[in-house]
Amino acid sequence: MSFGNSSQESGSMMSEINVTPLVDVMLVLLVVFIITAPLLAPQSLKINLPKTDSVQQYDKPQKVSLVVDAQGNIEMDRMHVSDEGLADILRQRAVDPLFQLQIEADNAVPYGRVAGLMALAQKAGVSKLSFITLSK
Numbered sequence: 001m002s003f004g005n006s007s008q009e010s011g012s013m014m015s016e017i018n019v020t021p022l023v024d025v026m027l028v029l030l031v032v033f034i035i036t037a038p039l040l041a042p043q044s045l046k047i048n049l050p051k052t053d054s055v056q057q058y059d060k061p062q063k064v065s066l067v068v069d070a071q072g073n074i075e076m077d078r079m080h081v082s083d084e085g086l087a088d089i090l091r092q093r094a095v096d097p098l099f100q101l102q103i104e105a106d107n108a109v110p111y112g113r114v115a116g117l118m119a120l121a122q123k124a125g126v127s128k129l130s131f132i133t134l135s136k
Contacts, residue, residue: 061100061128064093068117070108083120090124100128 066086067075074081076089093099101121105114121129 061098063100063102065102065104068105068109070106072109072113087120087124090121090126094125101126102130102132104132
């Protein structure tokens with residue numbers, strides 16, 4: 001019983017995958033994508049938008065600064081306030097739709113303190129909230 005090369009070659013299975021059909025399918029998909037992609041973008045619709053005069057906004061938001069120092073103490077309008085006092089002030093001012101609260105928190109203030117103030121402001125009805133930071 002000898003195993004020769006001739007018997008292995010005739011009875012062995014092909015171990016390589018023919019990738020030519022896969023490449024053909026991928027090229028067809030690529031061509032279809034290239035043709036249809038510009039049709040999906042809204043800029044390709046070639047619509048003429050109406051021309052209008054520019055409108056200037058006269059209502060400026062009322063920006064109120066809330067300062068949080070490194071110890072977690074808060075000041076609003078340069079006056080030290082407690083959390084309960086802040087909640088009362090925010091409830092009164094949040095009625096104005098132009099009211100915007102700007103939080104200036106020290107870098108050493110824990111995140112939990114700032115998150116608590118954000119929740120307090122949201123509960124008081126403040127809908128516009130921003131953070132003041134310095135650029136690098």
